[in-house]
Amino acid sequence: MSHSVCVISSRAPYSGQSAREALDMALVSASYDIETSLLLIGDGVYQLLKGQETGQIPRKNLAAMLQVLPLYGIDTIHVDQVSLGERGISSDVLQEGVTVLAEGELPLFIQQHSRVFNF
Amino acid sequence: MKFALAVYGAPANSQAPQSALHFARALVAQGHEIVRLFFYQDGVNTATAIAQPPQDESNLSEEWQQFVQAHNLDAVVCIAAALRRGIVDQAESDRYELPGHNLRKGYELSGLGQLLDGALMADRFITFGA
Numbered sequence: 224m225s226h227s228v229c230v231i232s233s234r235a236p237y238s239g240q241s242a243r244e245a246l247d248m249a250l251v252s253a254s255y256d257i258e259t260s261l262l263l264i265g266d267g268v269y270q271l272l273k274g275q276e277t278g279q280i281p282r283k284n285l286a287a288m289l290q291v292l293p294l295y296g297i298d299t300i301h302v303d304q305v306s307l308g309e310r311g312i313s314s315d316v317l318q319e320g321v322t323v324l325a326e327g328e329l330p331l332f333i334q335q336h337s338r339v340f341n342f
Numbered sequence: 343m344k345f346a347l348a349v350y351g352a353p354a355n356s357q358a359p360q361s362a363l364h365f366a367r368a369l370v371a372q373g374h375e376i377v378r379l380f381f382y383q384d385g386v387n388t389a390t391a392i393a394q395p396p397q398d399e400s401n402l403s404e405e406w407q408q409f410v411q412a413h414n415l416d417a418v419v420c421i422a423a424a425l426r427r428g429i430v431d432q433a434e435s436d437r438y439e440l441p442g443h444n445l446r447k448g449y450e451l452s453g454l455g456q457l458l459d460g461a462l463m464a465d466r467f468i469t470f471g472a
Contacts (some may be wrong), residue, residue: 242397
């Protein structure tokens, strides 16, 4: 049986290590040649904001780390439109390579995967 | 049925390890198989040997270890998450020249691939503390 993995990340980029550790999970899954999606919901959508400057924190820039995903065969990051709307984030302030899932599309999208990792 | 369990919360700030232990005991009692336990994120703190909760409280790390050893479970602690949080075995302590080591016996430090592998080989993959 061929598997597919959905990694769901719902934490802001610099709130603890959750976003980083979710990304690590997605990269490991993709590196095992498993079809892998990264889905950002809730505060996880903040991970996609352009112009993150982390030198003062200091932390690694998560937005920059997300840009390695295409090298692992994850060509787009999926993001929940409702979560964006609740936070007043319009898609033009998000980095490139993002697919916005409209309200109602989320359950079907998640169901398309055989395993879900929730962070 | 084959189960894989993942624990993402620490004993001192999350109910996750306690809920996971209850669930794991129920699985064994009903004859299910636990093919992998994986401790990730703050869940790695469950495997420390040196946390000492007050004597009138349960020592969840100790209870987990007893359960793991009694049932000879495949219990993996994410090595990257553990190193970041100060959970190390003898080998990692030596490698980084640290003043000690604190991983409980019965657990193995390994990579995230073990979480993926566990989730894929199990019929059900259950996460605690996401």
